[in-house]
Amino acid sequence: MKHTYIYVIGFIAAILGAWFFQKATQLPQPEHALYYQHARDIKPFELIDHNGDPFTKAKLKGKWSLVFFGYTSCPDVCPTTLQNLGYIYDELKVAAHNSQILLVSVDPQRDTQEKLSQYIAYFNAEFIALRAGHDVLFPFARNLGLMYAISGEGEGYLVDHSASLVLINPEGKIAAIFKPEQEVGKVVSIDSDKLLSDYQKIVALY
Template sequence: MKKILLIVVVAILSGCSPAPDVSEKVVWYPKPKEVQSFQLQDQYGEVLSNQDFAGKWNLLFLGYTSCPDVCPMTLLKLTHVYQSMKDKSKLQVWFVSVDPHRDSKERRQAYIRHFDPTFKAVSAEHSILFPFVRDLGLIYAINQEQQEEYYVDHSASVALINPKGQLEAIFKPSHEVGTVPTIDEKQLLKDLNSIIN
């Protein structure tokens, strides 16, 4: 009993909070990681930066508007997660297009409108985009961009940025043989609430 009490006192004095009760699908950082400075353009042509993370929890997902499966499925699930949040003012969803060659701001605006027009649909040139994505612990690769039709390989995970603009967690997708890797929206919502609360 004394040992447990001592651990609690040390945690309080050091400013630590107990680890959230999350599933094995979450990579949670006890010490959230600072996100390097960035500038991305949203679907309205506005420039967004680290300051746009402030004061809210932010879910970021990589994708592209020509994606045939993972992107629309994941965005639909993130729409359900967002709609299920009791206090939507605490949460922002970012769709980060990793195909700036085809995904103009007009195309991103039309695409995100199918899910939720309040979501941010951002992108930038690869010289800006790639370091930003790598900083989040995610990755993407373009296959034969010189052709008109091409696929973009990208992480199917969802990054969580806290209201201080730090990388707090990564929600990993489920990988099952014969299925597209996507997040489990019910599990993500449960894990998200455990972290936020």
């Protein structure tokens, strides 16, 4: 009797698994993002937000997070990306009410808490800006599949960084990466309409 009960449970689980798999494959799939069928783990980290509060992996749980690495002195890609995210933010929240936008500064020397607070509020009061020392930022960037580099000396040093956006699911794992489109000799920001379209599809898959 006990073995029969186990077999029945196993059979039901197999049927439900097949049903969920079929349902997932019938839903529209992302067309532009690098989507991970098996979400990638994120190692523990601790950043500081623009209000001076700790921001750890725990604050990713229960949220759909779009993470962008940039800095306040960035002349083009950063403000354009944040502005485009501001344009579609309401629609992102329609797709998932628990959406959040995170800017991680790769220039902690110049991007003080006060400066980040003023900068991020310009784009949207709900956006969150984060900072930490390079000893935390470098491994965090690598973990997310992003990169940045500091070049030059003195106050005029330059910062090169990835222009991609990382999508983290409510389990705190990497679900997808949105990469900017390329032009000859030039990197342009991510197309917000394509981002929104894939965001809606990915959220619906969960």
